[in-house]
Amino acid sequence: MTEELLYAGKAKSVYGSDRADELIVVFRDDITAFDGGKKDVIAGKGEFNARVSARLYDLLEGRGIPTHFIALEGPARMRVRRLKMIPLEVIVRNIAAGSLVRRYPFVEGTPLDPPLIVIDYKDDSLHDPMLNDDIILALGLLTREELGEVKRFALRVNEVLQELFADLGIQLVDFKIEFGRDADGKIRLGDEISMDSMRLWDIRTGASLDKDVYRFEKGDVLATYGQVASRILGED
Ligand SMILES: Nc1ncnc2c1ncn2[C@@H]1O[C@H](COP(=O)(O)OP(=O)(O)OP(=O)(O)O)[C@@H](O)[C@H]1O
Numbered sequence: 582m583t584e585e586l587l588y589a590g591k592a593k594s595v596y597g598s599d600r601a602d603e604l605i606v607v608f609r610d611d612i613t614a615f616d617g618g619k620k621d622v623i624a625g626k627g628e629f630n631a632r633v634s635a636r637l638y639d640l641l642e643g644r645g646i647p648t649h650f651i652a653l654e655g656p657a658r659m660r661v662r663r664l665k666m667i668p669l670e671v672i673v674r675n676i677a678a679g680s681l682v683r684r685y686p687f688v689e690g691t692p693l694d695p696p697l698i699v700i701d702y703k704d705d706s707l708h709d710p711m712l713n714d715d716i717i718l719a720l721g722l723l724t725r726e727e728l729g730e731v732k733r734f735a736l737r738v739n740e741v742l743q744e745l746f747a748d749l750g751i752q753l754v755d756f757k758i759e760f761g762r763d764a765d766g767k768i769r770l771g772d773e774i775s776m777d778s779m780r781l782w783d784i785r786t787g788a789s790l791d792k793d794v795y796r797f798e799k800g801d802v803l804a805t806y807g808q809v810a811s812r813i814l815g816e817d
């Protein structure tokens with residue numbers, strides 16, 4: 582019925598569906614970096630991210646983490662539960678890299694044990710400023726109970742994904758997730774978990790297997806995403 586475009590973000594478009602409580606997320610081939618300062622289209626990238634996200638959500642649901650995922654309905658189309666998104670970027674870091682190394686005196690590649698959880702306010706015009714517990718509560722973004730739940734979910738997602746990637750010869754360096762509330766007010770993992778939102782290093786070679794290949798022009802982005810997808814999906 583109504584496949585109305587509700588929102589077109591930088592990498593995905595969100596459409597209404599035949600059910601009021603469900604949406605269709607289309608993973609586009611657009612890729613951006615540096616707050617949108619670098620932009621390209623890489624044909625086939627959306628499909629790899631959609632298929633990887635679907636597989637990871639399925640795995641996480643099986644391990645007790647509530648997600649928005651319902652089904653893949655085409656190569657890059659995902660049916661999800663409609664959530665009221667919470668404007669937070671929840672980042673879990675196992676190894677120092679990226680902005681952590683740029684902004685703080687960490688040496689790139691240093692293991693972080695226990696892992697760090699960093700929560701940013703998702704607003705490009707403010708450049709996603711980092712929050713702390715007091716600011717999150719003062720802004721009314723989460724209740725204290727929800728904040729605890731979000732952190733527990735984030736660490737659990739980390740455990741499940743770290744285990745999966747270790748078996749595939751990949752180090753899960755860090756990743757970003759987003760949460761939302763469903764119609765019952767329950768917090769669920771939304772958005773995507775893909776090569777655009779994780780930092781992955783090949784354990785054997787140290788090579789980047791994620792969007793850093795695009796950011797820093799380290800190689801063939803599509804081939805890299807395809808290689809990760811086939812390791813995760815178990816295809817050649
Ligand atoms: N289950 C869901 N229900 C409602 N909105 C969702 C759901 N999952 C993800 N979203 C939202 O859909 C949008 C997806 O678009 P996309 O990620 O491309 O854009 P963006 O977040 O605005 O930009 P950015 O590229 O910085 O992430 C995001 O705003 C995301 O928060």
Ligand SMILES: [Mg+2]
Nearest residue numbers: 590591592772
């Ligand atoms: Mg996004």
